[in-house]
Amino acid sequence: MGRGVWRSLNYGILILVLALALLGVVNLYSATTASGGSFPFWQRQLLWVAVGLFLGLLAFSIDYRYYEVFAYPIYGTFFLALLFVLLKGTFGGGRSGGSLWDISISSPLR
Amino acid sequence: MKLALIFVIARYFQRRAHNGGYRIREILYPLLLTLLPAALLVKQPDLGTAFLMFLIFLSMVMFAGIKKRSLLILFLSFLMAFPGIWVGLKDYQRKRILAFLDPYHDPLGSGYHLIQSKIAVGSGELWGKGFLKGTQCKLQFLPQRHTDFAFAVVGEEWGFVGCTLILALYLILILWGLHTATKAKDRFGSFTALGITAMIFWHVVINVGMVLGMLPVVGLPLSFFSYGGSSIITHFIGIGILLSIRARRYLFTP
Numbered sequence: 001m002g003r004g005v006w007r008s009l010n011y012g013i014l015i016l017v018l019a020l021a022l023l024g025v026v027n028l029y030s031a032t033t034a035s036g037g038s039f040p041f042w043q044r045q046l047l048w049v050a051v052g053l054f055l056g057l058l059a060f061s062i063d064y065r066y067y068e069v070f071a072y073p074i075y076g077t078f079f080l081a082l083l084f085v086l087l088k089g090t091f092g093g094g095r096s097g098g099s100l101w102d103i104s105i106s107s108p109l110r
Numbered sequence: 111m112k113l114a115l116i117f118v119i120a121r122y123f124q125r126r127a128h129n130g131g132y133r134i135r136e137i138l139y140p141l142l143l144t145l146l147p148a149a150l151l152v153k154q155p156d157l158g159t160a161f162l163m164f165l166i167f168l169s170m171v172m173f174a175g176i177k178k179r180s181l182l183i184l185f186l187s188f189l190m191a192f193p194g195i196w197v198g199l200k201d202y203q204r205k206r207i208l209a210f211l212d213p214y215h216d217p218l219g220s221g222y223h224l225i226q227s228k229i230a231v232g233s234g235e236l237w238g239k240g241f242l243k244g245t246q247c248k249l250q251f252l253p254q255r256h257t258d259f260a261f262a263v264v265g266e267e268w269g270f271v272g273c274t275l276i277l278a279l280y281l282i283l284i285l286w287g288l289h290t291a292t293k294a295k296d297r298f299g300s301f302t303a304l305g306i307t308a309m310i311f312w313h314v315v316i317n318v319g320m321v322l323g324m325l326p327v328v329g330l331p332l333s334f335f336s337y338g339g340s341s342i343i344t345h346f347i348g349i350g351i352l353l354s355i356r357a358r359r360y361l362f363t364p
Contacts, residue, residue: 005354005357005358008356008357008358008360009353009357010286010353010356010357013283013286013349013352013353013356014349014353016279016282016283017283017334017345017346017349019279020276020279020280020283020333020334020335021334021335021342021346023276023335024260024332024334024335024336024337026241027260027263027264027267027335028260028337030241030263030267031260031263041337044337044339045337045342048338048339048342048343049342049346051339051342051343052342052343052345052346052347053346055343055346055347055350056346056347056349056350056353057350058350059346059347059350059351059354060350060351060353060354060357061354062354063354063358064298064299064302064351064354064355064358065296065298065299067117067298067302067351068117068120068121068124068298070117071114071117071118071120071121072118072121074113074114074117075114075115075117075118075143077114078111078114078147079111079114079146079147079150082111082147082150082151082154083150085154086150086153086154089154
């Protein structure tokens with residue numbers, strides 16, 4: 001950890017990925033101008049890209065061997081969450097993954 | 111879940127290193143790790159993601175190396191399972207596959223998506239109609255144009271040239287990911303890098319194939335590009351890990 005890792009960060013790839021995401025936002029602006037709304041899709045997407053960038057850099061800062069150490073706890077957590085969403089959809093009467101869960105739990109499962 | 115799956119499979123291959131191809135017996139465990147969550151996803155129903163998990167598994171196994179005979183057995187058992195999968199599909203899922211084979215059979219129903227998507231992409235021609243000038247998308251002929259069919263908007267407004275440029279960016283990203291996988295310091299890093307690269311690769315192939323009518327509509331977003339918090343976050347975390355594997359290849363002694 002420490003500063004050495006940040007010096008080895010490949011900024012070219014980071015910029016490439018951000019460029020793709022921002023092109024996506026621009027494209028989204030064009031695709032949804034007819035829909036309107038007070039919180040348009042492209043602004044929401046811009047927010048998601050910012051959150052994604054933050055989480056991505058966080059994932060970068062962690063030594064990846066920790067993902068090996070915690071592979072099964074991570075796997076188990078997501079599996080249970082998936083099971084929970086499914087059961088909730090089956091017994092809760094609604095469609096699997098309500099609007100609340102779309103963001104908090106079922107999202108990272110995709 | 112996709113990233114979690116990649117971690118456990120990579121961990122498995124890290125701990126089970128040997129020369130020569132893997133036998134079918136040895137890949138049953140990672141197969142089980144794949145099929146458990148995939149079965150839940152099929153129930154959800156999110157067939158696209160379930161299928162993608164299987165493709166990630168297959169890519170990682172191929173990277174590990176597998177005996178030719180085992181590969182043949184795997185392929186044959188998949189072929190034999192196919193009628194079972196077909197029967198198990200929901201009615202609308204079967205319709206989607208039939209619509210892919212012949213979209214004009216039901217142009218206002220199950221074939222509608224594909225036809226509109228192809229009209230949008232085709233009408234862009236070489237240079238496209240220009241930013242904000244697309245009519246197919248503006249007039250809302252094309253459903254899902256902000257999520258899974260975002261690439262059709264690119265096709266209409268930026269044409270063949272725009273599509274090619276975007277795909278070139280993905281190509282650079284994927285080649286870099288493969289290079290990272292071969293240069294990683296340990297097997298876990300190597301397999302994780304390959305799994306994440308495979309995830310991006312299959313997302314792009316399936317999404318673009320679907321938009322162009324070369325694959326059935328399965329509902330997978332285009333990596334980094336389509337609208338949706340879940341997809342964006344998963345992909346950015348994936349890239350963060352790839353960058354981490356890349357950056358740490360000199361930093362420690364194993």
